[in-house]
Amino acid sequence: MELLTGIVxxxxxxxxxxYTDQGKLRCTLRGKLKKAFAEAARGRSVRGKATGPLARQQRAEAEVATLPSRLSxxxxxxxxxxxxxxxxxxxxxxxxxxLARRDVGSRESNPRAQTLLANLDQVVIVFATTQPEPHFGMLDRYLAICEHAELHPIICLNKVDLPHDKSVEETAALYQQLGYTVLWTSxxxxxxxxxLRELLKGHITLFTGPSGVGKSSLVNALEPGMAVRTGMVSSATGKGRHTTTSSQLYPLSSGGWLADSAGIRALAAWNIPEEELASCFVEFRPYLGECFYSDCLHVDEDNCAIRQAVKDGLINERRYQSYVRMLKEEER
Ligand SMILES: Nc1nc2c(ncn2[C@@H]2O[C@H](COP(=O)(O)OP(=O)(O)OP(=O)(O)O)[C@@H](O)[C@H]2O)c(=O)[nH]1
Ligand SMILES: [Mg+2]
Ligand SMILES: [Zn+2]
Incomplete structure (x- = not known):
């Protein structure tokens, strides 16, 4: 019999x-897979080079298990x-x-850390144009994390129906110049x-942003009745949902999947090593390697190409300040 391809x-x-193209199925693992997972969990898995985002995050470890120690x-x-x-x-x-659960404050990712979410590839960073006022420093932080995790960010400025400050448009234009997608929604x-619906098709997307900006409202606008359906999902297994350890994906009827809040927690705890932070600010990249000191962190070193670019107006001052702030957070 033909095998179906699906997503957990x-x-x-x-x-x-x-979730398969023939509907949702309640599944168990084949015995052989169960055994392989158990062995991987005991650390006897076949080890190999990881590729893609995984490789970048876990570069320090040089190698990670190709077979995850559990299904996620x-x-x-x-x-x-x-x-x-x-x-x-x-x-x-x-x-x-x-995205793995990690100890907050630990710099290294643990290859055996529990994966909360596999195959996430996109993040919608939501801010309101007003009520609450957008916090662009926090946007810079999320963008840097997305760059490091190699997740595609979409900037969503919601509540565009409300009268808002002209500076919001000006700042949004800066992010567009940097190459980011900026979407105005209401x-x-x-x-x-x-x-927004179009941008979600075929992707696993996480919504993030401060409280009150309209994340839940956006999800409802995208998928009316989503709340009802998610209730059915949890009862389908006949077991209580263990929200502390497990996450969940919600299929969108127009295509694509939304990740729930467990992903947000993992993303918020993402640590960027200080020497990799500058490259997470996309407009810094052309200047990297041009500084006098090869280990320049672009804060108070002499002959720093990044600081010179800020002075020359080639790098936005506020973005540079976001970089410095993040660097200091990482040092703690
Ligand atoms: N005017 C206006 N109000 C909106 C819009 N989107 C959401 N709101 C209102 O903003 C408030 C907060 O919306 P939520 O969707 O609960 O915000 P949230 O981001 O999910 O907040 P948390 O769950 O606390 O993180 C609600 O009163 C919404 O009705 C919008 O586009 N325009
Ligand atoms: Mg909400
Ligand atoms: Zn420098």
């Missing part, structure tokens, strides 16, 4: 809900359908990325919602 939406107690939400799998509602997971496809008028 949730999992608890060895039962995984897998977001993993793409091959499933053998057993009946209308159930299936058997036969194969796990290689991960493109992973849950009141529907402006930008269709564009």
């Amino acid at each position: 939406l949730s999992g608890a107690h060895g039962i995984y809900e897998v 939400v977001g993993d793409r799998v091959k499933v053998r359908r057993l009946d209308a509602e159930t299936g058997l997971i036969e194969e796990v496809l290689p991960r493109q990325s992973e 849950c009141e008028t529907g402006q930008g919602i269709e564009q």
Whole structure:
């Protein structure tokens, strides 16, 4: 029988809900996979070079397990359908990325850390044009984390229906010049919602941003009835949801998946080594390697190409200050 390709939406107690083009299936792991996972967890897995975002995050470790030590939400799998509602997971496809639970403050990622979310590839960073006023320093922080994690960021400025300060437009223009996608949306008028829906198709996307900017409202605007459906998802396994350890994906009817808040916590705890921070500010990149000191951190060193570029107006002063602030946070 032909295998179906699917994506793991949730999992608890060895039962995984897998989304396939033939609907959702309640799945268990094939015995052989279960055994391989158990061995990987004991550290006897086949080790190999990781590729892509994983490699970048875990460069220090040089090598990581190719086979994850457990199946995670977001993993793409091959499933053998057993009946209308159930299936058997036969194969796990290689991960493109992973967000792991980590000790806050620890600089190194632990290769055995529990993966909260696999294959996340996009982040929508939501701010309101007003109420609350946008905090662009926080936007810079999220953008830097996205650059480091190799996640595609989309800047979403919501509540565009409300009268707001002209400076918001000016600052938004700066991010557009840097090459970032800036989307203006309103849950009141529907402006930008269709564009946002298009950008989510085929991606696993996380929504993040401060409280009150309209993240939940945007999700509701994108997918009316989402709240109802998510309630059904948790009852489908017949078990309580263990929200402290597990995350969940929500399929969008127009295509794509939304990641829930467990991903936000992992992303917020993302640490960037200080020597890698400058390259996470995209406009710094042309100047890297031009400083007098090869280990220049671009703060108070002489003959710093980055600081010269700020002086010459080639790098925005406020963005540079965001860099310095993040560098100091990382030092703590
Ligand atoms: N005028 C206007 N109000 C909005 C818009 N989007 C959301 N709001 C309002 O802003 C308030 C906060 O919206 P939420 O969707 O709860 O914000 P959130 O980002 O999910 O907040 P947290 O869950 O606390 O992180 C609500 O009163 C919404 O009705 C918008 O586009 N325009
Ligand atoms: Mg909310
Ligand atoms: Zn420098």
